[in-house]
Amino acid sequence: MLRDITLGQYFPGTSFVHRLDPRTKIIITAAFIATLFIGSNPVCLEAGAVFCAAAVIVSRIPVKMILKSLKPIIMILAVTSLLNLFLINSGIPIFEWKFIKITYTGLRTSIFMVVRIALLVAGTSLLTYTTSPILLTDAIERLMSPLAKIKFPVHDLAMMMTIALRFVPTLIEETDKIMSAQKARGVDMDGGRIADKVKAVIPIIIPLFISAVRRAGELATAMECRCYRGGEGRTKMRQLKFGVSDVLAILFSLYFMAAVILVNIFL
Amino acid sequence: MAILKAEGLTYVYGSGTPFEKTAVDHVDIEIERGEFVGVIGHTGSGKSTLIQHFNGLLQPSSGKVFLDGKDIWEDKKNIRYIRFRVGLVFQYPEYQLFEDTVYKDIAFGPRNMGLPEDEIDRRVRQTAEAVGLSEDILERSPFELSGGQKRRAAIAGVMAMQPEVLILDEPTAGLDPKGRDKILSKIKEYHRNTGCTILLVSHSMEDVARYASKILVMNESKLFCYDEPSAVFGRYDEIIGMGLSVPQITRVFNKLKNRGIDLHEEVYTVKYAAELIANELRKRGKI
Structure with a gap:
């Protein structure tokens, strides 16, 4: 269950995408997201999908991971697709039964939204799959460095992000371990009513909190010892x-x- | 009949990712009832993964695990009951303490078993005594205790379920010699009093040599051997070769042998060694 969390999961490799400067990848991902949201024409999404698929192929990340x-x-x-499907009532109806009414516009919006969100997540996952968390926060720090002029704590923020990302796998591992230990004492994780499930969480949350606080203290001491x-x-x-290659990738x-957005405006 | 049995037990971590690793590779083993088994092996040799199969925390990628002759995965829904019969104490078990009193924490396992309140009470007091925790400690918060006391409280939490097989993963890691001896002697005492089967994972050959009746050696995901201590430490060169050590006294006798004094025995306890040396000296007319 916990192993399904792909956030911040880095998939090592040496492909073209892996070797790009992390700043390049962040800029491209940001542009990709902007295009997805500005684009209201299906053509934009199709182009986005093609772009995303091309990036996945070049990165050699297995499609399974995406x-x-x-x-x-x-x-x-x-939920998004169902809400759009049933709540949009304008347009040409294609199905009607009692109070349920599905229109062509609803169907179209529903598919459109699903594809948009899926592409958004797939694109950003590709960024974290191909970039190690440390490089990612380095890049964010550099990209945000102009903000330091207006006294924005860029470094502190980047350090917090680095630490948070660094400890995601540690905490997952820790949770796994505590869960196993409590399962060995007979905690029933799977079955039971909601109340039982909530109760089963307590023996896991409390040790996890204690250990997180302890780790934070230890890390702070270690950082002080190294004169941070x-x-x-x-x-x-x-x-x-x-x-x-970065310049080429960004320009391309x-x-x-830009072409996609222009097409969107004029079509 | 063997209480625990594994047949072709194999476990692969992260299959399908670049991090794929076979942690346990075709292990066949039969452990008899009442045995005190010392489990040794290098870090990453697969011993921790292996023991997590014995109480059904991990499901084998292939192969089978039998408890008392019954495949533990035959009835998936009741795997929880296997865990009551095979108790597993993890490394640093004090990190799993969570209740506000030691009493409640030890009672957690028995309560999950659905035992009546008076039985739970009896078991908590009995196990607390067995691990050497006094009555007044029971009402204190587990977080106020010393490291050694926390550790013993956590071990009591598993013992209180009165499992037929008790598995302990390095129960003495990070403790001082006094705390270590206390825990090990309590475990030995528990073994003697209940006649249950014990698997003790340890990095200390001295401890294993002193307490175990059988030794299980894991090496690079495979079962290297499962035998009597004398037979295992008899394979001196192989054990050293895989980066493990043998008890100090075995090393001494090995050096003696290299210098031409062969006492013809595989020695792993100091007491026995003293007898042998005394005999030899007597034979030579030195005492």
């Missing part, structure tokens, strides 16, 4: 560098998406 990233949002997709004092004057072990993607 589908896995969609698994947690199946419920959201289902914030971002001031701090240099990076790994310098991010834009290469030719931005042209592509």
Whole structure:
């Protein structure tokens, strides 16, 4: 169950997409998301899907992994599509029975929304699959660095994100371990009524909280021991560098998406 | 009949991802009732994964596990009841304590078994005594206790279910020598009093040599051997070769052998070694 969480899950590799500068990938992903939301024409989504599929193929991430990233949002997709399907009443009706009325517009919007959300999640998953969390936060720090001029704590924020991402797998592992330990003491995780399920969570949540607080304390001590004092004057072990391929990738993607948006406006 | 039996037990982690790893590879083993088994192996040799199969926390990728001759996965819905019969104490079990009193925490397992209140009370007091926790500690919060006491409280939490097989994964890790000896002697005492089967995972060859009647050695996901301590430590070179150690006294005797003093025995306890040396000296007329 916990292994299904793909957030921040890095899938190591050496493909073209993996080797791009993380800033490039963030910019392209942002542009991709913007295109998905600006685009109100099916053509835009088709183009987005093609772009996303091309990126997946180039990155050599198994399609299975991309589908896995969609698994947690199946419920959201289902609810969105049903709401759109039944609540939109304008347009040409294609099915009518008592108070239920499905129109062509409703059907179209419903499919449109599902594809849009699925592409959104697949695209962003591709970003985290191909970029290690550390590189990702490095890149975010660099991209946000102009904000430091207006006293925005960019470094602190990036450090918090790094730590949070770093501890996601640790906490998952810890939860797994505590769950196993409590299962060994006879906790019934699967069956029972809602009340029983809630009760079964207590023996897991409490040790998890205690351990998270303990870890935070230990980490703070360890950081102090290494004289951590914030971002001031701090240099990076790994310098991010834009290469030719980054420039090409950004130019290509931005042209592509600009074209899609233009098509959307004029079509 | 063997109480625990594994047949072709194989477990693969993360199959289908680049992190795929066979943690347990075709293990066949039969463990007799009442045995005190020392489980040793290098970090990552698969011993922790192996023991989690014995109480059904992990389901084998292939192969079978039998408890008392019955396949434990035959009835998936009742796998929970297997866990009452095979108790598993994880590494650093004090991190699973969560109740506001030690009493309630020890009672957690028996309560999940659905035992009547008076039986739960009897078991909590009995096990607390068995692990050397006094009555007044029972009403304290587990988080106020010392490291060794927490550990013993957590072990009591599993013992209180009175499992037929008790598995402990490095119960003495991170404790001082005094705390370590206390826990091990309590476990041995429990073994003697109840006649249950015990599997003790340990990195300390001294501890294993002192307490175990059988030793199970895991190496690179495979079962290297399962035998009497003397037979296992007799394979001195192989054991050293896989990065494990043997008890200090066995090493001493091995060095003696290399210097031409062969006492013809596989020695792993100091007491026995002393007898052998005394005999030899007597034979040579030195004492």
